[in-house]
Amino acid sequence: MRFNEKELVCLSRQPSEMxxxxxxxxxxxxxxxxxxxxxxxxNFLFYFRTDEEEPVGALLLEQCRVEREDTQTFSIAFLDDAxxxxxxxxxxxxxxxxxxxxxxxxxxxxxxxxxxxYRTEIHxxxxxxxxxxxxxxxETRFQVNSGSQLMARDTSSL
Amino acid sequence: xxxxERSVAHYATCDSPPDKTGFLFKKGxxxxxxxxxxxxxxxxxxxxxxERDGREPIxxxxxxxxxxxxxxxxxxxxxxxxxxxxxxxxxxxAADSQAAMESWVKALSRASFDYMRLVVKELERQLEEIQDxxxxxxxxxRPKPQRRHQVARSRSGASSSSSSSSSSLSxxxxxPSMTAVCSAPRSLQDEAxxxxxxxxxxxVAWSKAPAGGSAEAAPSCVSWDGSTDSGIVxxxxxxxxxxxxxxxxxxxxSLESPVSPDTGCFSKLxxxxxxxxxxxxxxxxxxx
Numbered sequence: 021m022r023f024n025e026k027e028l029v030c031l032s033r034q035p036s037e038m039x040x041x042x043x044x045x046x047x048x049x050x051x052x053x054x055x056x057x058x059x060x061x062x063n064f065l066f067y068f069r070t071d072e073e074e075p076v077g078a079l080l081l082e083q084c085r086v087e088r089e090d091t092q093t094f095s096i097a098f099l100d101d102a103x104x105x106x107x108x109x110x111x112x113x114x115x116x117x118x119x120x121x122x123x124x125x126x127x128x129x130x131x132x133x134x135x136x137x138y139r140t141e142i143h144x145x146x147x148x149x150x151x152x153x154x155x156x157x158x159e160t161r162f163q164v165n166s167g168s169q170l171m172a173r174d175t176s177s178l
Numbered sequence: 179x180x181x182x183e184r185s186v187a188h189y190a191t192c193d194s195p196p197d198k199t200g201f202l203f204k205k206g207x208x209x210x211x212x213x214x215x216x217x218x219x220x221x222x223x224x225x226x227x228x229e230r231d232g233r234e235p236i237x238x239x240x241x242x243x244x245x246x247x248x249x250x251x252x253x254x255x256x257x258x259x260x261x262x263x264x265x266x267x268x269x270x271x272a273a274d275s276q277a278a279m280e281s282w283v284k285a286l287s288r289a290s291f292d293y294m295r296l297v298v299k300e301l302e303r304q305l306e307e308i309q310d311x312x313x314x315x316x317x318x319x320r321p322k323p324q325r326r327h328q329v330a331r332s333r334s335g336a337s338s339s340s341s342s343s344s345s346s347l348s349x350x351x352x353x354p355s356m357t358a359v360c361s362a363p364r365s366l367q368d369e370a371x372x373x374x375x376x377x378x379x380x381x382v383a384w385s386k387a388p389a390g391g392s393a394e395a396a397p398s399c400v401s402w403d404g405s406t407d408s409g410i411v412x413x414x415x416x417x418x419x420x421x422x423x424x425x426x427x428x429x430x431x432s433l434e435s436p437v438s439p440d441t442g443c444f445s446k447l448x449x450x451x452x453x454x455x456x457x458x459x460x461x462x463x464x465x466x
Contacts (some may be wrong), residue, residue, distance in 0.1 A: 021183050021187050021236065021238060022237030023183075023186075023237060023239075024261075024267060025179055026266055026267065027240060027244075027263060028240050029263075031243060034243070062222070062290075062291035062292065063221070063291050076179070078179060078182075079182045082189045082194075082223075083192060084185070098184075098188070099185075099192070100184065100188035100192070128294060129194060129221070131291070131298050132221075132294065138301035139301060142301060142308060145305075146308060150304055154297070159197070160195070161294075
C-alpha cells in the first residue's frame with residue numbers, strides 16, 4: 021500500500037504530545053528490546069534510533085488496544101491482529117501510566133466521541149447547536165449516529 | 179520508514195464509519211494521466227482503492243498538515259492537496275461536479291487531527307462556561323476552579339436563542355480561529371490533556387474508553403437521561419463585584435438538588451460539586 025512517506029517523516033518532526041526514550045520490542049517472535057526515542061504526534065507513534073533524524077517507523081494509532089503489561093510496561097496491539105503486540109518498557113510506573121493515557125486519547129475516533137458528547141451536552145443545555153456558528157454541523161464526522169442528524173430531528177432533550 | 183501498513187489498511191476497510199466516500203480522479207505521479215479511484219476518508223487518512231469494492235486500498239494520503247486548494251487545471255473541478263514540507267508531492271484530484279468538488283475540498287481541509295482537536299477544545303471550553311454560569315457542577319464540573327469565566331447572560335427559556343451568548347463566546351480571547359480555512363491550524367502546544375476528566379466520569383457508557391482500548395466500537399448511540407439534572411440554585415452576590423449570577427433555571431424535570439437551600443453561595447456550590455467529582459473520579463480510577 022502506498023503512502024506519502026515524505027510527509028509522514030515531516031510530521032514526525034512536529035511538536036509532540038509526548039516523547040521519551042523507551043525500550044521497544046516488535047511484535048514478531050524473536051524481536052528483542054531496543055532503545056528507541058518514541059514520539060507521539062497526533063494519532064501516530066513514531067520511533068527513532070536515538071540521534072537519528074528520520075524515524076525507523078510509525079504506528080497509526082487507530083483501531084488499537086493499549087494495555088498495561090506490568091508495572092512499567094505497556095503494549096499496543098491492533099484489532100486486526102490482536103495477538104501481535106508491540107511492547108514498550110518505561111522507566112517508572114508513573115511514566116507508563118502517562119503513556120497509556122496519552123495513547124488512548126491519541127486516536128481520531130476517541131476525539132470524535134468527545135466532540136459528539138460536548139456537542140450534545142451543549143445542545144441539551146442551551147438548545148443551540150454549537151457547531152452551527154462554524155458552519156460544520158452537517159459534517160458526517162460530527163454526527164451522533166453515523167449519517168443521521170441529531171440536531172434537526174431530536175427535540176426530546178428540550 | 180516502516181508503517182503498520184496491514185493495520186492501516188484494515189482501518190480503511192473496517193466498519194468504523196467513513197467521513198466521506200466517493201469517486202475522484204487522481205493524477206498519477208509518473209504517468210500523468212488522471213485515474214478514477216474510489217476514495218474513502220477516515221479521520222486524517224484519505225485512502226484510495228482501484229475499485230469501489232476493493233478489498234485493500236492501493237494507497238493512502240496522510241492528510242495531517244495539508245492545505246487544500248482549488249487549482250488551475252485543464253481538468254474540470256480539480257483541486258490539490260499540498261503539504262508544507264520540502265520536496266513534498268502535490269496530489270492533484272478532480273471531482274465529477276462543482277458540488278462534489280466543493281464538498282471534498284471542505285471535508286479534506288477539515289480532516290486533520292489538529293482541527294478536530296481545536297473543535298473539541300472549543301466545545302469543552304464552551305460547556306465549561308455554560309456550566310459555570312449556570313452554577314451547576316453536575317457530572318461535568320472540572321476540578322480546577324481557577325479557570326472560571328463569569329459570564330452574565332439573560333435567558334428567557336431553554337429554547338430561545340440568546341444573542342448575548344454567541345457574542346460572549348466569540349469574543350473570548352482563548353477561542354481559536356474557527357473560520358472556514360482551507361489549511362488546518364497548527365496544533366496548540368498546551369494540550370496536555372485532550373479531554374477533561376469529565377468525559378471519563380460520565381456515567382453514560384459511551385465515553386468510557388475501555389482500559390485497554392481506543393475506538394473498539396463505532397460511535398455508539400447515546401441515550402441521554404435528561405431527568406438526572408438537578409435544578410439550578412442561584413448564587414449569592416459574586417465575590418469580585420462582577421455581574422449578578424443568572425437567575426435559577428430549570429434544566430431537568432425536577433428542582434431537587436442535593437445541596438440544601440441554604441447553600442446560596444455560588445463559589446461554595448462550585449467547590450462542593452468539584453470535590454464530589456474528584457472523589458467519584460478517584461473511585462472510578464481505582465476500580466479500573
